[in-house]
Amino acid sequence: MKDTFKHKGLRQQLVNELKHKGIVDKSVLNAINNIPRHLFMDSGFLHYAYVDKAFPIAADQTISQPYTVAFQTELLQIKKGDKILEIGTGSGYQTAVLCEMGARVYSIERQNELFKKTSKFLPKLGYRAKKLIFGDGYIGLREEAPFDGILVTAGAPYVPTPLLSQLKIGGRLVIPVGDDVQEMTMFTRKGPKEFDKEEFGAFRFVPLLEDKN
Ligand code: SAH
Numbered sequence: 001m002k003d004t005f006k007h008k009g010l011r012q013q014l015v016n017e018l019k020h021k022g023i024v025d026k027s028v029l030n031a032i033n034n035i036p037r038h039l040f041m042d043s044g045f046l047h048y049a050y051v052d053k054a055f056p057i058a059a060d061q062t063i064s065q066p067y068t069v070a071f072q073t074e075l076l077q078i079k080k081g082d083k084i085l086e087i088g089t090g091s092g093y094q095t096a097v098l099c100e101m102g103a104r105v106y107s108i109e110r111q112n113e114l115f116k117k118t119s120k121f122l123p124k125l126g127y128r129a130k131k132l133i134f135g136d137g138y139i140g141l142r143e144e145a146p147f148d149g150i151l152v153t154a155g156a157p158y159v160p161t162p163l164l165s166q167l168k169i170g171g172r173l174v175i176p177v178g179d180d181v182q183e184m185t186m187f188t189r190k191g192p193k194e195f196d197k198e199e200f201g202a203f204r205f206v207p208l209l210e211d212k213n
Contacts, residue, residue: 001124003036010050011037017052018070025074031100032070037063039125040091059111062206063091064153075174075186075200076149078103085144085166087137087208088153092118096127098151105129106144108137110209136211140166147171155182155205164195176205 015033023029038049040063048055054062073094078084080102089095089109095118098105107129109115115134122129133141137152138160145166152163152175163173167189176182184200 001039003039007036007038007046007050010046014050014052014066018067021052021067023067023070023074025070025077027078027101028070028073028097031073031097032066034100035093035096036125037066037093040093040096040121057091057114058117059113060206061090061111061114063093064205068203068205069094069097071184071200071203072151072153072174073097073101075184076151076172078149082148083144083146085141085147085150085163086153087140087151087163089118089132090114090153092122092127094151094153095122095129095132096125099127099129103149106131106133106141106147108133108135108141110134110136110211137208138162138210142166149174152176152208153205154208155179156208159185159187164189176203179207180204 011033015029041055052066054065057063078101082103084098084103084105086107089107095107119132140162146168148171150163150173155176157179169189171189173187175185177185181202182205184203186198188196
């Protein structure tokens with residue numbers, strides 16, 4: 001579990017690339033600059049960890065592309081202490097970004113293998129989510145609602161209603177919606193039954209699957 005000067009240098013280059021691609025939120029860029037992404041990948045391939053691409057992890061899943069992580073996180077406009085629900089813990093990289101930004105993080109994963117692996121790994125790096133849950137993200141986490149933000153990191157064929165109803169007034173749901181290609185979509189809760197909807201272009205994610213495995 002080493003983080004060398006070489007890794008740090010590559011990370012700085014990645015952060016510059018993300019700035020060129022339009023990411024401006026300093027706390028997001030700072031988190032990416034601080035987190036050793038290579039340790040979140042099975043093989044620890046140095047050359048792939050800091051390329052702006054998605055990469056395979058266990059259980060046929062992927063660690064999201066750094067640009068996508070940055071883009072979704074920026075949309076949430078996170079402040080220290082915000083209560084955030086993530087759907088799709090996966091490698092835990094996005095979870096670490098949220099923790100690093102001072103959010104109180106709850107994260108749900110449906111693949112038991114990934115859930116177990118990431119639950120052990122994140123605390124070793126010093127990232128303590130409030131709760132990691134083995135479960136089905138379609139139903140959200142009612143017992144901890146409402147949330148300042150909900151972040152879905154898999155492609156959802158439709159918008160699960162429980163996620164909308166678990167937002168605070170003023171809270172945001174960031175969710176890629178669609179089957180093969182997803183439209184990055186953000187809902188902002190304006191009132192008990194009122195939501196603003198904005199769209200931010202096409203992205204590609206592994207699918208949000210029903211039920212846990
Ligand atoms: N945030 C992750 C991205 C992992 S890819 C990272 O930074 O590495 C998406 C993840 O969503 C996968 O791990 C997949 O198993 C998980 N997933 C898919 N459907 C789900 C569901 N219904 N509930 C919870 N997690 C789900």
